[in-house]
Amino acid sequence: MIERILLDIAWMSGIGTSLALLMVIAQRWLSNYGEVEIDINGKRKLTVTGGNSLLSTLSDSQIFIPSACGGRGTCGACKCQVLEGGGPILPTEKPLLTAAEMEDNVRLSCQVKVKNDVRIMIAEEFFNIRRYDATIEEIIDYTYDIKGITFKFKEGEEIDFKAGQYVQLESQPYEKVKEKAVRAYSISSKPQIKDRLQLIIRLVPEGICSTWVHKHLKVGDEVSLTGPYGDFMLKDSDADTLFVAGGSGMAPIKSMLEYLQEAGTKRNMTYFFGARTTKDLYLDDEMKAFEQHFDNFKYEPVLSHATPEENWTGKTGFIMPYFEDVIKDPANTEAYLCGSPGMIAAVTKSLKEYGVPDENIRYDDFG
Ligand SMILES: Cc1cc2nc3c(=O)[nH]c(=O)nc-3n(C[C@H](O)[C@H](O)[C@H](O)COP(=O)(O)OP(=O)(O)OC[C@H]3O[C@@H](n4cnc5c(N)ncnc54)[C@H](O)[C@@H]3O)c2cc1C
Ligand code: FES
CATH class of the missing domain: 3.10.20.30 (Beta-grasp domain)
Known part of the structure:
Protein backbone atom coordinates (compact mmCIF):
# COMPACT_ATOMS: atom_id res chain seq x y z
CA MET A 1 0.00 0.00 0.00
CA ILE A 2 2.76 2.45 1.02
CA GLU A 3 4.69 1.52 -2.13
CA ARG A 4 1.62 2.39 -4.21
CA ILE A 5 1.27 5.80 -2.52
CA LEU A 6 4.99 6.55 -3.01
CA LEU A 7 4.70 5.55 -6.67
CA ASP A 8 1.70 7.90 -7.13
CA ILE A 9 3.58 10.79 -5.46
CA ALA A 10 6.63 10.18 -7.71
CA TRP A 11 4.36 10.05 -10.76
CA MET A 12 2.55 13.30 -9.82
CA SER A 13 5.75 15.20 -9.09
CA GLY A 14 7.20 13.93 -12.40
CA ILE A 15 4.20 15.37 -14.25
CA GLY A 16 4.55 18.64 -12.30
CA THR A 17 8.24 18.99 -13.15
CA SER A 18 7.60 18.24 -16.85
CA LEU A 19 4.80 20.82 -16.98
CA ALA A 20 7.01 23.48 -15.34
CA LEU A 21 9.79 22.68 -17.82
CA LEU A 22 7.34 22.94 -20.74
CA MET A 23 6.12 26.33 -19.45
CA VAL A 24 9.69 27.67 -19.19
CA ILE A 25 10.43 26.47 -22.77
CA ALA A 26 7.13 27.95 -24.06
CA GLN A 27 7.84 31.24 -22.25
CA ARG A 28 11.33 31.41 -23.78
CA TRP A 29 9.96 30.54 -27.22
CA LEU A 30 7.04 32.98 -27.02
CA SER A 31 9.22 35.87 -25.85
CA ASN A 32 11.95 35.19 -28.39
CA TYR A 33 11.20 37.91 -30.91
CA GLY A 34 14.65 37.86 -32.48
CA PHE A 127 19.30 62.65 -27.27
CA ASN A 128 21.21 64.96 -24.87
CA ILE A 129 20.43 62.74 -21.89
CA ARG A 130 23.40 60.57 -20.90
CA ARG A 131 24.49 57.99 -18.38
CA TYR A 132 27.09 59.15 -15.82
CA ASP A 133 29.28 57.02 -13.58
CA ALA A 134 30.02 58.79 -10.33
CA THR A 135 31.65 58.28 -6.95
CA ILE A 136 29.98 59.39 -3.74
CA GLU A 137 32.11 62.26 -2.49
CA GLU A 138 30.17 63.53 0.51
CA ILE A 139 27.07 62.64 2.54
CA ILE A 140 25.62 65.27 4.89
CA ASP A 141 22.84 64.59 7.41
CA TYR A 142 20.66 67.68 6.99
CA THR A 143 17.88 66.37 9.28
CA TYR A 144 16.87 63.02 10.81
CA ASP A 145 15.37 61.99 7.44
CA ILE A 146 17.06 64.20 4.82
CA LYS A 147 20.57 63.77 3.45
CA GLY A 148 22.60 65.84 0.97
CA ILE A 149 24.73 63.64 -1.27
CA THR A 150 27.49 64.81 -3.60
CA PHE A 151 28.27 62.72 -6.69
CA LYS A 152 31.67 63.30 -8.36
CA PHE A 153 31.78 62.25 -12.02
CA LYS A 154 34.54 60.16 -13.55
CA GLU A 155 37.60 62.21 -14.60
CA GLY A 156 36.77 64.40 -17.62
CA GLU A 157 32.98 63.85 -17.42
CA GLU A 158 30.76 66.95 -17.21
CA ILE A 159 26.99 67.49 -17.06
CA ASP A 160 25.14 70.39 -18.67
CA PHE A 161 21.84 71.12 -16.99
CA LYS A 162 19.47 73.96 -16.12
CA ALA A 163 18.64 74.81 -12.50
CA GLY A 164 15.46 72.90 -11.62
CA GLN A 165 16.17 69.77 -13.69
CA TYR A 166 16.52 66.29 -12.25
CA VAL A 167 18.54 63.10 -12.70
CA GLN A 168 17.51 59.48 -12.31
CA LEU A 169 19.52 57.47 -9.81
CA GLU A 170 19.87 53.69 -10.00
CA SER A 171 19.82 51.87 -6.65
CA GLN A 172 21.44 48.45 -6.20
CA PRO A 173 19.89 45.30 -4.70
CA TYR A 174 20.15 45.11 -0.87
CA GLU A 175 18.68 42.93 1.87
CA LYS A 176 15.28 41.69 0.61
CA VAL A 177 15.29 44.00 -2.42
CA LYS A 178 16.50 41.78 -5.24
CA GLU A 179 16.39 44.24 -8.14
CA LYS A 180 17.84 47.59 -9.10
CA ALA A 181 15.42 50.53 -9.03
CA VAL A 182 15.45 53.89 -10.78
CA ARG A 183 14.06 57.05 -9.15
CA ALA A 184 14.07 60.76 -10.00
CA TYR A 185 15.94 63.31 -7.84
CA SER A 186 16.20 67.06 -8.46
CA ILE A 187 19.69 68.48 -8.67
CA SER A 188 20.33 70.79 -5.71
CA SER A 189 23.72 72.17 -6.76
CA LYS A 190 24.15 75.01 -9.25
CA PRO A 191 24.50 74.32 -12.99
CA GLN A 192 27.74 76.31 -13.13
CA ILE A 193 29.40 73.33 -11.38
CA LYS A 194 29.64 70.56 -13.98
CA ASP A 195 32.05 67.90 -12.70
CA ARG A 196 29.89 66.90 -9.72
CA LEU A 197 26.36 67.42 -8.48
CA GLN A 198 24.42 67.30 -5.25
CA LEU A 199 21.05 65.66 -4.54
CA ILE A 200 18.91 66.11 -1.43
CA ILE A 201 17.11 62.86 -0.61
CA ARG A 202 14.42 62.28 2.01
CA LEU A 203 13.99 58.83 3.52
CA VAL A 204 10.58 57.44 2.52
CA PRO A 205 9.45 54.71 4.95
CA GLU A 206 9.72 51.33 3.16
CA GLY A 207 10.88 53.15 0.02
CA ILE A 208 13.27 51.09 -2.10
CA CYS A 209 15.67 53.73 -3.43
CA SER A 210 15.60 56.23 -0.54
CA THR A 211 16.26 53.43 1.98
CA TRP A 212 19.22 52.28 -0.12
CA VAL A 213 20.55 55.83 -0.15
CA HIS A 214 20.04 56.39 3.58
CA LYS A 215 21.05 52.98 4.94
CA HIS A 216 23.52 51.56 2.42
CA LEU A 217 25.22 54.28 0.37
CA LYS A 218 28.70 55.27 1.61
CA VAL A 219 31.36 57.79 0.64
CA GLY A 220 33.54 56.18 -2.05
CA ASP A 221 30.73 54.01 -3.51
CA GLU A 222 30.36 54.00 -7.29
CA VAL A 223 26.90 54.70 -8.69
CA SER A 224 25.20 55.30 -11.98
CA LEU A 225 22.77 58.05 -12.89
CA THR A 226 21.22 59.47 -16.05
CA GLY A 227 20.12 62.97 -16.93
CA PRO A 228 19.39 65.78 -17.13
CA TYR A 229 15.61 65.52 -17.35
CA GLY A 230 12.62 67.82 -16.94
CA ASP A 231 11.36 71.25 -17.81
CA PHE A 232 10.99 72.74 -14.32
CA MET A 233 13.20 75.73 -15.11
CA LEU A 234 13.32 79.45 -14.47
CA LYS A 235 11.73 81.62 -17.14
CA ASP A 236 14.07 84.20 -18.57
CA SER A 237 12.42 87.25 -16.97
CA ASP A 238 12.64 89.79 -14.16
CA ALA A 239 9.15 89.07 -12.82
CA ASP A 240 8.44 89.08 -9.08
CA THR A 241 9.13 85.54 -7.96
CA LEU A 242 7.69 83.24 -5.34
CA PHE A 243 9.50 80.03 -4.49
CA VAL A 244 7.53 77.52 -2.42
CA ALA A 245 8.96 74.21 -1.22
CA GLY A 246 8.57 71.59 1.46
CA GLY A 247 10.93 68.82 2.66
CA SER A 248 13.37 67.70 -0.04
CA GLY A 249 11.57 70.08 -2.44
CA MET A 250 14.31 72.48 -1.26
CA ALA A 251 16.60 70.81 -3.83
CA PRO A 252 15.70 72.53 -7.14
CA ILE A 253 14.99 75.86 -5.42
CA LYS A 254 18.50 75.81 -3.89
CA SER A 255 19.91 75.17 -7.35
CA MET A 256 17.88 78.06 -8.82
CA LEU A 257 18.96 80.50 -6.08
CA GLU A 258 22.62 79.52 -6.37
CA TYR A 259 22.37 79.89 -10.14
CA LEU A 260 20.74 83.36 -9.84
CA GLN A 261 23.35 84.47 -7.31
CA GLU A 262 26.12 83.76 -9.81
CA ALA A 263 24.26 84.82 -12.97
CA GLY A 264 22.79 87.98 -11.40
CA THR A 265 19.11 88.95 -11.26
CA LYS A 266 16.84 91.96 -10.76
CA ARG A 267 13.92 89.83 -9.55
CA ASN A 268 12.08 90.57 -6.28
CA MET A 269 12.02 87.12 -4.67
CA THR A 270 10.39 85.46 -1.67
CA TYR A 271 11.08 81.87 -0.69
CA PHE A 272 8.50 80.15 1.54
CA PHE A 273 9.77 76.87 2.96
CA GLY A 274 7.12 74.75 4.68
CA ALA A 275 8.12 72.37 7.48
CA ARG A 276 6.38 70.69 10.39
CA THR A 277 8.72 71.62 13.26
CA THR A 278 12.19 73.13 13.76
CA LYS A 279 13.58 69.57 13.45
CA ASP A 280 12.54 69.65 9.77
CA LEU A 281 14.36 72.90 8.98
CA TYR A 282 17.73 72.65 7.24
CA LEU A 283 20.10 74.83 5.20
CA ASP A 284 18.49 77.66 7.16
CA ASP A 285 21.67 79.76 7.41
CA GLU A 286 22.46 79.24 3.70
CA MET A 287 18.95 80.38 2.70
CA LYS A 288 19.07 83.42 5.04
CA ALA A 289 22.49 84.29 3.56
CA PHE A 290 20.82 84.86 0.18
CA GLU A 291 19.16 87.92 1.79
CA GLN A 292 22.64 89.51 1.84
CA HIS A 293 23.48 88.46 -1.73
CA PHE A 294 20.32 89.63 -3.49
CA ASP A 295 18.95 93.20 -3.42
CA ASN A 296 15.42 91.98 -2.84
CA PHE A 297 15.10 88.49 -1.39
CA LYS A 298 13.30 87.19 1.68
CA TYR A 299 13.52 83.68 3.13
CA GLU A 300 10.37 82.72 5.06
CA PRO A 301 10.29 79.35 6.81
CA VAL A 302 6.75 78.48 7.93
CA LEU A 303 6.14 75.80 10.56
CA SER A 304 2.84 73.91 10.61
CA HIS A 305 3.32 71.99 13.89
CA ALA A 306 5.71 74.03 16.04
CA THR A 307 5.44 73.11 19.73
CA PRO A 308 5.62 75.71 22.53
CA GLU A 309 8.93 74.16 23.72
CA GLU A 310 10.52 75.12 20.41
CA ASN A 311 10.04 78.85 21.14
CA TRP A 312 9.51 79.44 17.43
CA THR A 313 8.91 83.12 16.74
CA GLY A 314 8.60 82.87 12.95
CA LYS A 315 5.59 82.22 10.74
CA THR A 316 3.23 79.33 11.52
CA GLY A 317 0.29 77.46 9.98
CA PHE A 318 -0.36 77.28 6.25
CA ILE A 319 1.86 79.15 3.79
CA MET A 320 -0.95 80.42 1.56
CA PRO A 321 -2.32 83.28 3.74
CA TYR A 322 1.15 84.91 3.67
CA PHE A 323 0.98 85.29 -0.13
CA GLU A 324 -1.25 88.33 0.41
CA ASP A 325 1.73 90.30 1.79
CA VAL A 326 4.04 89.52 -1.14
CA ILE A 327 1.91 89.29 -4.29
CA LYS A 328 1.77 92.96 -5.34
CA ASP A 329 1.27 92.54 -9.09
CA PRO A 330 -0.25 89.09 -9.79
CA ALA A 331 0.08 89.34 -13.59
CA ASN A 332 3.82 89.99 -13.17
CA THR A 333 4.38 87.25 -10.57
CA GLU A 334 5.98 83.88 -11.29
CA ALA A 335 5.80 80.96 -8.88
CA TYR A 336 8.07 77.92 -8.66
CA LEU A 337 6.71 75.14 -6.45
CA CYS A 338 8.30 71.89 -5.40
CA GLY A 339 7.19 69.16 -3.02
CA SER A 340 4.33 66.75 -2.40
CA PRO A 341 1.32 66.59 -4.75
CA GLY A 342 -0.97 67.79 -1.91
CA MET A 343 1.13 70.88 -1.23
CA ILE A 344 1.39 71.72 -4.93
CA ALA A 345 -2.36 71.39 -5.49
CA ALA A 346 -3.20 73.62 -2.49
CA VAL A 347 -0.62 76.30 -3.34
CA THR A 348 -1.55 76.35 -7.05
CA LYS A 349 -5.23 76.82 -6.18
CA SER A 350 -4.40 79.68 -3.84
CA LEU A 351 -2.05 81.41 -6.32
CA LYS A 352 -4.78 81.33 -8.98
CA GLU A 353 -7.22 82.87 -6.50
CA TYR A 354 -4.70 85.69 -5.92
CA GLY A 355 -4.73 86.21 -9.73
CA VAL A 356 -1.38 84.69 -10.72
CA PRO A 357 -1.83 83.46 -14.32
CA ASP A 358 -1.68 79.70 -14.99
CA GLU A 359 1.30 80.03 -17.31
CA ASN A 360 3.32 81.74 -14.54
CA ILE A 361 2.97 78.81 -12.14
CA ARG A 362 5.60 76.11 -12.59
CA TYR A 363 6.02 73.08 -10.38
CA ASP A 364 7.79 69.78 -9.84
CA ASP A 365 5.60 67.22 -8.18
CA PHE A 366 7.55 64.58 -6.21
CA GLY A 367 4.56 62.20 -6.08
C1 LIG B 1 10.70 64.90 -10.96
C2 LIG B 1 10.90 64.34 -9.57
C3 LIG B 1 11.90 64.84 -8.77
C4 LIG B 1 12.11 64.32 -7.50
N1 LIG B 1 13.08 64.86 -6.72
C5 LIG B 1 13.26 64.39 -5.47
C6 LIG B 1 14.27 64.97 -4.61
O1 LIG B 1 14.99 65.90 -4.99
N2 LIG B 1 14.41 64.45 -3.37
C7 LIG B 1 13.62 63.43 -2.89
O2 LIG B 1 13.81 63.01 -1.74
N3 LIG B 1 12.66 62.87 -3.68
C8 LIG B 1 12.48 63.31 -4.95
N4 LIG B 1 11.54 62.73 -5.75
C9 LIG B 1 10.82 61.52 -5.27
C10 LIG B 1 11.66 60.28 -5.60
O3 LIG B 1 11.73 60.13 -7.01
C11 LIG B 1 11.08 58.97 -5.08
O4 LIG B 1 9.73 58.87 -5.46
C12 LIG B 1 11.18 58.84 -3.56
O5 LIG B 1 12.53 58.92 -3.14
C13 LIG B 1 10.61 57.49 -3.11
O6 LIG B 1 11.29 56.47 -3.78
P1 LIG B 1 11.62 55.09 -3.04
O7 LIG B 1 12.18 54.16 -4.05
O8 LIG B 1 12.38 55.32 -1.80
O9 LIG B 1 10.19 54.61 -2.61
P2 LIG B 1 9.26 53.57 -3.41
O10 LIG B 1 9.82 52.22 -3.30
O11 LIG B 1 8.99 54.12 -4.74
O12 LIG B 1 7.97 53.64 -2.50
C14 LIG B 1 7.26 54.86 -2.29
C15 LIG B 1 6.14 54.60 -1.30
O13 LIG B 1 5.25 53.68 -1.85
C16 LIG B 1 5.13 52.58 -0.99
N5 LIG B 1 5.12 51.37 -1.83
C17 LIG B 1 6.12 50.90 -2.59
N6 LIG B 1 5.74 49.79 -3.24
C18 LIG B 1 4.48 49.55 -2.83
C19 LIG B 1 3.52 48.56 -3.14
N7 LIG B 1 3.80 47.57 -3.98
N8 LIG B 1 2.31 48.65 -2.57
C20 LIG B 1 2.02 49.65 -1.72
N9 LIG B 1 2.88 50.62 -1.39
C21 LIG B 1 4.07 50.57 -1.94
C22 LIG B 1 6.34 52.58 -0.07
O14 LIG B 1 6.06 52.01 1.16
C23 LIG B 1 6.63 54.02 0.03
O15 LIG B 1 5.88 54.59 1.07
C24 LIG B 1 11.30 63.25 -7.01
C25 LIG B 1 10.28 62.75 -7.83
C26 LIG B 1 10.08 63.27 -9.08
C27 LIG B 1 8.96 62.72 -9.91
S1 FES C 1 8.23 55.31 -16.43
FE1 FES C 1 6.47 54.85 -17.55
S2 FES C 1 4.91 55.64 -16.31
FE2 FES C 1 6.69 56.06 -15.16
Missing part, protein backbone atom coordinates in the same frame (compact mmCIF):
# COMPACT_ATOMS: atom_id res chain seq x y z
CA GLU A 35 16.15 41.02 -33.98
CA VAL A 36 13.79 43.91 -34.65
CA GLU A 37 14.25 47.45 -35.87
CA ILE A 38 13.31 50.69 -34.11
CA ASP A 39 12.93 53.72 -36.37
CA ILE A 40 13.38 56.90 -34.30
CA ASN A 41 12.03 60.19 -35.68
CA GLY A 42 12.55 58.86 -39.22
CA LYS A 43 16.25 59.73 -38.79
CA ARG A 44 17.86 56.93 -36.85
CA LYS A 45 17.45 53.15 -36.94
CA LEU A 46 18.39 50.75 -34.15
CA THR A 47 18.60 46.99 -34.52
CA VAL A 48 17.76 45.45 -31.15
CA THR A 49 16.68 42.16 -29.61
CA GLY A 50 12.91 42.15 -29.09
CA GLY A 51 11.15 41.11 -25.90
CA ASN A 52 11.71 44.01 -23.50
CA SER A 53 9.87 47.27 -22.93
CA LEU A 54 10.49 50.09 -25.36
CA LEU A 55 11.84 52.16 -22.43
CA SER A 56 14.49 49.63 -21.39
CA THR A 57 15.32 48.66 -24.98
CA LEU A 58 16.08 52.32 -25.76
CA SER A 59 18.07 52.76 -22.56
CA ASP A 60 20.18 49.69 -23.44
CA SER A 61 21.04 51.66 -26.61
CA GLN A 62 21.92 54.75 -24.50
CA ILE A 63 18.72 56.62 -25.42
CA PHE A 64 17.09 57.74 -22.20
CA ILE A 65 13.42 58.71 -21.92
CA PRO A 66 12.31 60.29 -18.63
CA SER A 67 10.96 57.56 -16.35
CA ALA A 68 10.57 59.10 -12.91
CA CYS A 69 8.74 56.05 -11.46
CA GLY A 70 11.36 53.66 -12.82
CA GLY A 71 9.04 52.00 -15.34
CA ARG A 72 6.20 51.12 -12.96
CA GLY A 73 3.56 52.80 -15.11
CA THR A 74 2.62 55.36 -12.47
CA CYS A 75 4.31 58.67 -13.42
CA GLY A 76 3.46 59.14 -17.11
CA ALA A 77 6.88 60.72 -17.72
CA CYS A 78 7.88 58.15 -20.35
CA LYS A 79 5.35 59.14 -23.02
CA CYS A 80 6.37 58.99 -26.67
CA GLN A 81 4.60 58.53 -29.99
CA VAL A 82 4.54 54.97 -31.30
CA LEU A 83 3.41 55.35 -34.89
CA GLU A 84 3.70 51.69 -35.91
CA GLY A 85 4.25 48.34 -34.27
CA GLY A 86 3.27 49.14 -30.66
CA GLY A 87 0.17 46.93 -30.53
CA PRO A 88 -3.01 48.04 -28.77
CA ILE A 89 -3.00 50.47 -25.85
CA LEU A 90 -2.85 48.49 -22.59
CA PRO A 91 -5.23 48.99 -19.64
CA THR A 92 -2.17 50.00 -17.57
CA GLU A 93 -1.58 52.97 -19.89
CA LYS A 94 -5.11 54.34 -20.15
CA PRO A 95 -5.30 56.17 -16.78
CA LEU A 96 -2.25 58.27 -17.75
CA LEU A 97 -3.22 59.11 -21.34
CA THR A 98 -5.74 61.72 -22.48
CA ALA A 99 -8.16 61.00 -25.33
CA ALA A 100 -6.18 63.39 -27.55
CA GLU A 101 -2.91 61.61 -26.74
CA MET A 102 -4.41 58.19 -27.53
CA GLU A 103 -5.67 59.59 -30.83
CA ASP A 104 -2.14 60.87 -31.47
CA ASN A 105 -0.52 57.43 -30.87
CA VAL A 106 1.07 58.56 -27.61
CA ARG A 107 2.05 55.58 -25.45
CA LEU A 108 3.85 54.87 -22.18
CA SER A 109 7.19 53.53 -23.37
CA CYS A 110 7.60 51.50 -20.16
CA GLN A 111 4.44 49.53 -20.99
CA VAL A 112 4.96 48.98 -24.74
CA LYS A 113 6.78 45.72 -25.42
CA VAL A 114 9.09 45.61 -28.43
CA LYS A 115 7.95 42.50 -30.32
CA ASN A 116 8.42 43.58 -33.94
CA ASP A 117 9.65 46.55 -35.96
CA VAL A 118 8.43 49.83 -34.45
CA ARG A 119 8.35 53.42 -35.61
CA ILE A 120 8.52 56.04 -32.86
CA MET A 121 8.85 59.80 -32.37
CA ILE A 122 10.66 61.20 -29.34
CA ALA A 123 11.64 64.74 -28.32
CA GLU A 124 15.00 65.74 -29.84
CA GLU A 125 16.29 66.89 -26.42
CA PHE A 126 16.18 63.28 -25.18
